Amino acid sequence: MRQGGQPxxxxxMLQAQxxxxxLAAAQAALAEAELTGTSGGGLVTVTVSxxxxxxxxxxxxxAVDPDDIETLEDLVLAAITNASEGVRKLTEQKMGPLSAGLGGGMGLPF
Incomplete structure (x- = not known):
């Protein structure tokens, strides 16, 4: 109920709590999750929280060829990129609905 135009x-306060x-539950779920990025058909695997x-x-x-370290470096980088993309997608999935409600969902002027 508004009194004099004030929320x-x-x-x-209840909505903020x-x-x-x-938010805390979503952050905890993210911290517990493990994602895997791979490259080279599984030659390199990176695990990230x-x-x-x-x-x-x-x-x-x-994947280890002493005469071709550059390819191994590329495979490691690709696996890291793949894992990081998984983290981004999971974060968007867990946090997206929360950030969508911040705009006007609590009656706050954002």
């Missing part, structure tokens, strides 16, 4: 502060709880922490790099010995 109901109690309602706004609910949004904070949803949903919060962006790289946890593991696996390189198949078949």
């Amino acid at each position: 109901n502060m109690q309602k706004l 609910q949004m904070q709880q949803k 949903g919060s962006g922490e790289f946890r593991k790099v696996t390189i198949d010995p078949k």
Whole structure:
């Protein structure tokens, strides 16, 4: 209920608390998630948390050619890029609905 054109502060505080709880839950889900990026048909695999922490790099010995380090570097970079894209998509999925509600969802002028 508005009084004199002002938003109901109690309602706004409740909505802010609910949004904070949803945000914390989404952040926790991201931190627990693990995504894998691969390249070279699985020759290089990178594991990263949903919060962006790289946890593991696996390189198949078949990818290691001392006379062609550049290809291995490219494979590692491609796997990292692939894993990072997975993190971006997961973050968008988990956080997108929360950020969409910030605009006017709480009656705040954004």
